[in-house]
Amino acid sequence: MSQKNEERFGSLGWSVSCIIAILLFFTGFNWKVILGVFIILLGIVHYIDLALIRRQRNLLMDMGMDQVDQMSGREFEEWVAQLYRKLGYTVQLTPQSNDFGADLIVKREGKMSAIQTKRYKNKVGVKAVQEIVAAKPHYKAHEAFVVTNNYFTAPAQKLAKANGVILIDRDGIMKMHRTIKK
Secondary structure (H helix, E strand, O other): OOHHHHHHHHHHHHHHHHHHHHHHHHOOOOHHHHHHHHHHHHHHHHHHHHHHHHHHHHHHHOOOHHHHOOOOHHHHHHHHHHHHHHOOOEEEEOOOOOOOOOOEEEEEOOEEEEEEEEOOOOOEOHHHHHHHHHHHHHOOOOEEEEEEOOOEOHHHHHHHHHHOEEEEOHHHHHHHHHHHHO
């Protein structure tokens, strides 16, 4: 289920809960009964929302690289975020605009890393490395990564090495994905 459909369901569940509570009120039910029904309905909606999110995350991990290559940039960010979650990191997606060069902030064992993701049809160049180099001090990250579904140009590799940026290319991401699927 897409994120928009999940949001629509959550909104619909909230609306239905409110309508039922209002109907119960006008039919003369005790306010304690109305409140109880309302709370139960919200709990059900919340449980279903969590189940839908869990299902979507599992579906993301079942995708192969051919499907990854067809994703939008934001979908790729979410896919990489789920990959890191499965590896035991806590993950925060940055805003889609004004992200200061990082798409994800991941944490594990007290160590924070900034990640720039690039879902490209061609090799990733120096711009992605420059962006994550700028993001690292902004987010006070210990490490900086660029993760792509493709490969990196030689100048990007040279700049990354000079700045201590870790590059994860198509082969690296497939290795991470295989590790999780075992």
